[in-house]
Amino acid sequence: MSVAIEEAHNGVIENHGGPFGAVIVKGGKIIASGHNEVLKTNDPTAHAEIVAIRQASKLLGRFDLSDCEIYSSCEPCPMCFAAIHWAKIKKLFYGCTQKDAAEIGFDDEFIYNVIKGKSVPEKVKVEMINRTECLEVFKIWENKTDRKQY
Amino acid sequence: MSVAIEEAHNGVIENHGGPFGAVIVKGGKIIASGHNEVLKTNDPTAHAEIVAIRQASKLLGRFDLSDCEIYSSCEPCPMCFAAIHWAKIKKLFYGCTQKDAAEIGFDDEFIYNVIKGKSVPEKVKVEMINRTECLEVFKIWENKTDRKQY
Numbered sequence: 570m571s572v573a574i575e576e577a578h579n580g581v582i583e584n585h586g587g588p589f590g591a592v593i594v595k596g597g598k599i600i601a602s603g604h605n606e607v608l609k610t611n612d613p614t615a616h617a618e619i620v621a622i623r624q625a626s627k628l629l630g631r632f633d634l635s636d637c638e639i640y641s642s643c644e645p646c647p648m649c650f651a652a653i654h655w656a657k658i659k660k661l662f663y664g665c666t667q668k669d670a671a672e673i674g675f676d677d678e679f680i681y682n683v684i685k686g687k688s689v690p691e692k693v694k695v696e697m698i699n700r701t702e703c704l705e706v707f708k709i710w711e712n713k714t715d716r717k718q719y
Numbered sequence: 720m721s722v723a724i725e726e727a728h729n730g731v732i733e734n735h736g737g738p739f740g741a742v743i744v745k746g747g748k749i750i751a752s753g754h755n756e757v758l759k760t761n762d763p764t765a766h767a768e769i770v771a772i773r774q775a776s777k778l779l780g781r782f783d784l785s786d787c788e789i790y791s792s793c794e795p796c797p798m799c800f801a802a803i804h805w806a807k808i809k810k811l812f813y814g815c816t817q818k819d820a821a822e823i824g825f826d827d828e829f830i831y832n833v834i835k836g837k838s839v840p841e842k843v844k845v846e847m848i849n850r851t852e853c854l855e856v857f858k859i860w861e862n863k864t865d866r867k868q869y
Binding site for chain 2: 570571573574577578579581584586587588590608609610611612613614619622623625626627629630631632633634642644645646647648649650651652653654655656657658659660661662663664665666669670672673674678679680681683684685686692693694695696697698699700701702704705706707708710711715716717719
């Protein structure tokens with residue numbers, strides 16, 4: 570966790586983004602580390618955990634990080650939490666809480682609330698269209714003989 | 720949506736990943752489009768919506784896409800749904816449903832259930848450690864005179 574904290578600190582000093590760092594560990598060794606780079610890269614998805622996961626996947630040449638653990642200096646937002654699941658990481662350690670982050674202006678509670686189906690002011694209007702046409706590609710996928718299900 | 724479907728189709732043909740495509744529209748014009756590239760790039764976060772958001776942000780040079788709309792050939796997973804919020808996109812159109820995706824082997828229900836706090840088999844063990852040390856960087860951020868709150 571000390572390296573995740575150091576990453577977070579570096580990110581703040583360098584004005585790369587919010588004070589968040591993350592580290593991926595495999596077999597007791599750090600294989601990737603990153604910090605929030607939203608301001609540096611103008612990429613709204615460049616949270617510390619995403620940066621570290623992308624780095625680890627690139628290094629290992631696989632999207633399955635089930636033999637890795639992740640250390641994050643703060644409780645992950647829903648995006649990062651879901652990304653940790655997609656990467657099949659089995660263990661997450663975090664430091665600051667979601668509430669701590671909200672207190673310094675990084676509030677993801679509204680996203681958690683939307684996902685939980687709580688009655689909250691709608692920030693994204695959602696509409697389903699063209700389901701039938703979209704399903705056609707799903708059928709092509711299903712009938713694909715050389716598809717790699719993952 | 721037809722371009723999002725075309726993207727999904729191309730991704731399947733090229734074996735880049737699952738049958739999902741997304742498009743970002745600004746002022747009635749398509750500014751970015753992408754498809755799932757998890758298999759191509761070995762990046763577990765390379766879902767169609769994330770690919771398209773990253774592309775649009777790069778093009779516009781900003782992480783705030785509040786003047787954009789997103790079309791996704793499938794209902795976004797929690798990671799992409801949260802990313803759409805972080806990008807401040809105001810309108811989401813989607814085609815296939817979460818259930819349609821589960822039927823062809825792409826099931827994100829377990830992540831939604833974990834976030835909703837439902838009692839489900841735990842895929843990621845979560846532990847809070849070193850909160851006090853992690854909070855130190857939050858304090859540095861708060862006291863930073865040139866910080867760009869976002």
